[in-house]
Amino acid sequence: MNADYFTVGVRTGPPGLGGISLLMIHRDFPGVQLKRLATQGWLCSSTTLVALNDVRVPVENLLGQENQGFLPIMLNFNNERFSMAVSACRMSRCCLEDAIRYARARKTFGKPLIGHQVIRHKLSEMARLVLATHSLLMEVSRAWHSNESAQRVAGQVALAKVQASRTLEFCAREASQVLGGRSYLRGSQPGGRIERCWREVRVYAIGGGSEEIMLELAARAAKL
Template sequence: MTIDWSASTPFFNDDHRAYAEVVRQFTTNEIVPYVDDWERAGMVARDLYNKAAQIGLFGDGFEAEYGGHGQRDALMRLVIMDEVSQAGAGGVSASMLSNYIGLPPIQRFGSDELKARVIAPCQAGERIAALAITEPSGGSDVARIRTTARRDGDHYIVNGSKTFITSGMRADFYTVAVRTGGEGPSGISLLLIEGDREGFDRTPLEKMGWLSSDTATLYFDDVRVPVSNLIGEEGTGFSAIVNNFNAERMDMAVQSFSFSRVCYNEALQWARERETFGKRLGEHQVIRHKLVEMDRRINAGEAWTQLLAWRLNQGDNPVAEIAECKVAATTTFEFCAREAAQVLGGASYLRGSVVERLYREVRVQAIGGGSEEIMRDLASRQLGI
């Protein structure tokens, strides 16, 4: 079971509950039956984006004019992230939802022309967006990115490389962090680069998990990009990236607790059915305690994410707590994947087991979008320690 939206929580209203049901049906019918095929194929079916668009899955935080929901509702976003995560396939979530990291800077800082050209077709499921920040030289220290965009008349000439980019092989639009100025954060800008520009190349990466998410290294070799593709003002890219990270980290925290819940549910079901030493597995105290400990940590996390989402909706910007919450979420996920695997025993080690897949996805949640070390560091600075 996912979060009980009908429970007497003060946070969710009838719209949230109704949409949770829509996304649940979508996950059950359009994702769960195909996950194993997509994991083998190395990418989700292209028409999943069209189907997701039909239920408005990419719309939170985007203007209705461009196909969005017409408002930002962090609680609705929590509903989306949690319900899609119930498929227990982080690769599907990451790939299908890369619009949520690639498009927000354009919605927030892009020109109307750029919004119409990029956001609208992505909301319709016809195009895919990706976010390209991380470089081969490092991802944590964003202020030191090296990819350059040199002004040449009405164009920028882009040179450099990005790596670990989700939806990197088949995205149509890339929101790319480039250096238009000198060293440090004030020299960074965001540039929209289309996937079919001359001099833009990409190669796929083979990974431990998230197999159904196409992850790539990008290469820019004298790529000419019109100045009209600049997102916001020159030199404002770093603050736009930081702003974007907050929402991404919140999404990843919600997903990590949801994946923890999937692990718990798998372990619970097994503990009820499996017999060892003449009694049900769940009757052994050691196993019962494992399950309670998982449930206890997940309950605390779900309550925290709901409170944070509500506070975001009130206009609060709890940067330190979101960073802390992401750490709590990924360490909980690590714990739950381990404990679920122990409860399932050898069955957890077989391909096709949801726990086996999630076990391989723990590290990317703990590293991607800001690692546990970087999250603790960020929180410590915010807290003035």
């Protein structure tokens, strides 16, 4: 909604991957219609439906070579998916931090919440997933910067995104159980961060390539 230009993949050639070009389309071009979408989370990203009806685009707005737009789209996906995985991992850690802090401070049935084994195990399970996800991201980062094949890296990034969104889903849920009703209140202290993280879970599981599509991409990258 706030962007002046949209980078759009359009069909300019034959069917298949070799017929897509990247165009820069200005929001004021005749035929461009914008509609702000009401989303569950990601409120700062102003997610918008962009409709294009017979929009005429000057040839100088072509990015790169004609019909060669697929590769840059794919390379950009790696960046987008990796950064989403990092964000999801960090939000999971926020959930864990807030859950530990609250479990230490809150007393129920005569002892601190953290004194109950069932609560401690929730924290351990969250920590296990956060550490595993963080380690995977470090490994993917290493592979990426070691110039491993683009296809192999794309598969690893896809798996890392699934790992991170599922970690976030688990940690937001378990942290919410540890904090109880406070995690249901927007902006509460403590609890507000967990409520916010919970609202972000779905976009990390769907946006930038859904979990199902990521798993399929990884399987293909591994030539299964």
